[in-house]
Amino acid sequence: MIQSKIIRPFVEINLAEHCNLTCALCDHYAPFLPEKYADIEATHGDLMALSTVLHTNHLLLLGGEPLLHPEFDEFCRMAKSVQISHQLVLVTNGILLHRMSSEAWQMIDGIRISRYPGVKISVKRKMLEAQARKYNVWIWESDVKMFDITESTAEITDQCLRNTIFTNCLMGHICNTIHDGRYYRCPPSVFIQTRLSKRGVELDNHKEDSVMIQNNSNLKAELEMLLFRSDPLEACRYCLGGLGRKEPHKMLNKKESQQIIGLPMEQEFNYSEIREDFVYCNATK
Ligand code: SF4
Ligand code: SF4
Incomplete structure (x- = not known):
């Protein structure tokens, strides 16, 4: 009985929080997270x-790199059996595509492949097309040469700017995340606490920005409050949403990732972190 349920376009699950790549501006923070798999x-x-x-159009299996999960097939079987989504979609960097079993191909409805500069996909194009045809799986490949900067270097204390970022944030409006027993409004709100703690900032946002899923007799009402709220999340205090500047993709080496992770936060927000083509007008001034 889908009609009476909350309908969401995209819901994500991080099958592996870590990744086999180290993209500098990964908004899931994967290069900085330890090895951890969804149970x-x-x-x-x-x-x-x-x-x-709740019902979702796409249940996205991603990460980090989801194909690192040692029980990927079993995870797909479980996710398919619940019938919470129209489609089960794998989101991958393509390095481990050769590991996908025929059973996994049968269970997946679509694959989104992000191609990063200098990274080779492990399955040849012809083979990929043949598999897609055989198992009736759609494939969407995109070349990712530029990244949006989502992490601000200081707290965004300008309330008008925070509202503007939130109300224009596509991620915050269409893409939710299930993580460690909680349902989050957007992917960055899951990991922002960890990101900030490494930079010496305490942000206790999980309770406000997410809902406990199991043993919650008020689940639907709490989800509706979270999903249809019009004021920014706690996480938005440190997030540029889709309005951050774009930068060319860069892969970090170990030393660089250690340097970045410990950078202290700035005292004041720098408005040049906002995209140049976005003309910001503070209505409260
Ligand atoms: S491939 Fe890059 S952007 Fe994607 S999860 Fe891994 S590190 Fe992040
Ligand atoms: S934290 Fe706020 S601005 Fe950032 S993605 Fe989530 S909703 Fe958007």
Whole structure:
């Protein structure tokens, strides 16, 4: 009975939080996170509870790099069995595509492949097309040469700017995340606490920016409050959403990632972090 449920376009699950690449501006923070995999049983419990009140168009299996998950097939089987989504979609950097079993190809409905400069996909184009035809899987490849900067270097204290970023934030309006038993409004709000803690800032945003999924008798009402709120999240205090400047893609080496991770926050927000083509007018001035 889908009609009475909350309908969402995209819901993400981070199958592996870490990645086999080190993109400097990864908004999932994967290059800086330790090896960690989504637990199949716990995620099954989350999806079962959610499926009573919510349906999504695409359930996105991503990360980090989702194909690093040692029980990828089992995870797909579980996710498919819950019937919470129209489609089960793999989002990958393509390095481990050769590992996909025929059973996984059968269960997946679509694959989004991000191609990064200098990175080779492990399956030849002809083979990929043949597999896609055989298993009726759509494939969407995109060349990612530029990244949006989402992490601000200081707290955004200008309330008008924070509202502007939030109300124009596509991610915050269409893409939710299931993580460690909670349902989050957007992907950055999951990891921003970890990001900031490494830079000496404490942000306790999980309670406000997400909803506990299992054993929650008020689940639907709490989800509606989270998903249809019009004021920014706690995480938005440090996030540029889709209005940050763009920078060319860069892969970090180990030394660079250590240097970046510990950079202290600035005292004041620098407005030049906002995209040049976005003309910001502070209505409260
Ligand atoms: S491949 Fe994707 S998940 Fe991995 S570091 Fe790059 S942007 Fe992040
Ligand atoms: S934290 Fe706020 S601005 Fe950043 S992606 Fe989420 S909703 Fe958008």
